[in-house]
Amino acid sequence: MSRYKSVFKDETKLDINYVPNKLLHRNKELDMLKEFSSFMLQSPGKMAQRIIITGDVGTGKTALSQRFGADMTLEAAKRGINLRYVHVNCREYRGSLFLILQQAVSVFHPTFPKRGYSAEELLQTFVQVLDDENAYVILALDEFESLVEREGSEAVYKLTRLSEARHGKPQRLSLICILRNLKAIERLDDSTKSTLQSNIIRLERYAKQQLVDILNDRVSLAFKPLAVSDEAVELIAGLAFSENGNARFGIELLWRAGKYADTENLGAVPPECVRKAVSSIIPAMRKSDLAPLSLHEKLFLLGVSKIFKDNQEAHVSLAEAEQTYAVICEEFGEESNSHTQLWKYVQNLAALGILDAEVSASDGRGRSTMICLPRIPADTLEKELKSLLEKGE
């Protein structure tokens, strides 16, 4: 009887809430955040800061802010400054200023009553708490759009102008507003907008190689040595890149692929587990996508599915796929089509999102087309195609 061996050594490193000690490919932005906030360590209370972090889903906005918060509070503690970083997801609190402030107050007074006062009173309480504790807070408002949508300009104005109403007293509350794009800010009135828009950090989508680096970093933290092949990482990075450079999506895929490997007790994560993982997130294939394909497209695709089912590669050359296709044609008593025709099939299948195709010059003999089956498990695809071909569809 085989003993169960997990591919993971610490899967919490793939959790959405995990913040790596070192953020890859976001050094410049982290340095910029620290530059904007250096006064918090040098002369705390002298001023308050407002920063916007914006970028698409999975570009590392939350991780950047949390890393910054952790680094700043550590440095402040070394200098004897009571600086706290409070991260609140506004959507989780339905965009309510009251609930967001309650969360912030509860950091200092966990049993503070949940009812019996207004948001305005709570804001004053928060300020009083900070004065009492001689504390400074960086309040990170994640998914800031929710707060703007629900409360509009007034709530944001109150938060941003809180410091200005305290002449001669220490400025204790700095804000980081995290949002996908700046459209939400456009809805605010001019004076509120002007208080927010001075420091904006834009996070660009990750490039494919950057995603490979990020995934490799997580692989080394979360998986046992050699449990995840370069091919699997490459495949996940390609998928995350096609999802707008979404690193979070890539990390989730990595975790799911590991779970599939553990379920089958494979001891390693092959590309097929990645395909299963992605098909569990995105319903990549419907029978209705396959049925309209021509007979030879189906035969070609059947060959591709057999190749990927039997090996651990993420990519295969068109030449290799052509050989397998010829064998399949023989089995079905069909005459095989020309290379040019197959190339057209590949283009069509790629346009349908079933295959990915890219031109590679890696074989040393010139350029060749490399085919990848990124989203559909080869096993599932083979079964579906066989069933359609047997029915003569």
Place this chain on the structure above:
Amino acid sequence: MDVEDVFSSSLRIKIIKSLMRLGELNVSEIARRLRVNYETANRHLKILEDEGILQPKRFGRIRLYRLNEHSSKAKAVQQLIETWESEDRQHASRTLK
């Protein structure tokens, strides 16, 4: 107030035990947990406050009570309760064996 008067009330002991466990609570929450009305809770809290055992902190209309960390009476009472409960736990585990 004499010590026997302060500790003649089980409610006052329960208030101290609740605050030892939770750190701080407002008056309504203490009343809710002890299943008494606001006035009763308030009266007992006031006695403990006058003795210096509890320390109130006011935030607008909210009053949060906690044990007074600077009071030697508060420290002594906590010590008594901790010792008492620890002995009880040890006795219970011996009985179970």
